[in-house]
Amino acid sequence: MNQDVTIRQLEVFVVIAREGNLTRAAELLGMTQSAASMSLKQFENLLGYPVFSRVGRGLVLNDLGRQLLPKSQQILGQLEAMVSEVYDQEHVPTGHVVIGCSTTIGNYLLPSYLKEFLDEHDGITVSVHVGNTNEIARMVRRGDVDLGLIEGELVVHDLYEEDWMRDHLVVIVSPNHRLAGKKRVSQAMLSRESWVMREMGSGTRSTVSQAAARQGLQMGQVVEIGHTEAIKRAVETGLGLSCLSELAVKRELEDGRLAALPMDMGVDRWFRMICVDGASVTPLVGYVMQWMRDLAMELGEKRV
Known part of the structure; x- marks a missing residue:
């Protein structure tokens, strides 16, 4: 050469x-x-x-x-x-940055790492707004937030998007459900089961619905609940199955309040960073985005 x-x-x-x-x-x-x-x-x-x-x-x-x-x-x-x-x-830039997070990221991923970041950066303050993926995308477009962290795909690809971290989704049931504890669960065994799902516009709802359609899974009754914590409680009581991020159900799986079914729905997805224009962000927003990339690399989930 x-x-x-x-x-x-x-x-x-x-x-x-x-x-x-x-x-x-x-x-x-x-x-x-x-x-x-x-x-x-x-x-x-x-x-x-x-x-x-x-x-x-x-x-x-x-x-x-x-x-x-x-x-x-x-x-x-x-x-x-x-x-x-x-x-x-x-x-190191200083100032205030506004981050919009979809529900899973805002509730189960960002808070602990954000505390560490703020402890090390006295000159930076952060506001966090939590909503579903579509809501966060709208906030980015309107300029209400500087940076968005979302789950899954945008409906309209008019923003800068960057793969950030992998997320694994699991199918969960009540420990008393007839499928709990089985060594193998097929798609056919889920046919016509009742499901508890997030509202339309949620990244999790979109990802799961697309996966079900690809695999020909016929869902039974679908109950919509707009908050992940409420979905987990509903599944615990036996209202139906759900499919949520492993991050969101880690504690309940560990203490036995929920059970994960041994199956792959094919619904792994990317968490993504979005902003209006990746090439013209302020130094402060660019600094926060680089911290996000470094965090992903540290956790072994760097984009491919």
């Missing part, structure tokens, strides 16, 4: 892998499409092999690309951490 791979080439490769689209990747990186295309071509020429397969107008990682992606992310992550460490020593 007569030339070295550049940081910019790695950035182009990683962002295209995430977005699946050259034009979108170029926009996020602040490059022209031709410059991004040239950077990718140079990267592939240096390797001697392509890293993407062209599918329609999109780009999909091939075997070599999938092999190189985690290594490339690791290199960029280490560089990001090094630069942040030097910058943070003298350039």
Whole structure:
């Protein structure tokens, strides 16, 4: 290899892998499409092999690309951490940031880590608003919050979105339910069961409904309850099954108030960061977003 791979080439490769689209990747990186295309071509020429397969107008990682992606992310992550460490020593921003969180994140994930962050940053104050995914997206669009943390997919992709952490959902029942304690539970065994679900507009509701439709699962009666804690209490009493984030039911599973069914609904999802424009956030919001990325890496859930 007569030339070295550049940081910019790695950035182009990683962002295209995430977005699946050259034009979108170029926009996020602040490059022209031709410059991004040239950077990718140079990267592939240096390797001697392509890293993407062209599918329609999109780009999909091939075997070599999938092999190189985690290594490339690791290199960029280490560089990001090094630069942040030097910058943070003298350039920690101060001020107030408003974060909008969907329910699972706001109730079961963010609070403990946010306390640690605020203890280390006396000059930063934070307000947190909790709502469902659609509500948080609307707040971001209106400018009511600086940064959104949501579950699952946006209905309209008009905001900057960044995969943040993986979330695992589990099917839960009352310990007295006929399916509790079984070593194996099939999709057919869930047919026509009653379910207790979040309201429409909730990220969890959307994720579970889409998974059920994909797998042909016929749900019976669906009872809508707009709060996760109330859903857990309803399931405990035997009102029906539910599917919630493992984060939300960890304590109840440990103390036996709920039981998890041994099955995979295929409903793992991403928690995502959203904002109006990822390229023009304030230094303070950018600092908080970088802390979020570092937290995800620390917890072993860095985006892929």
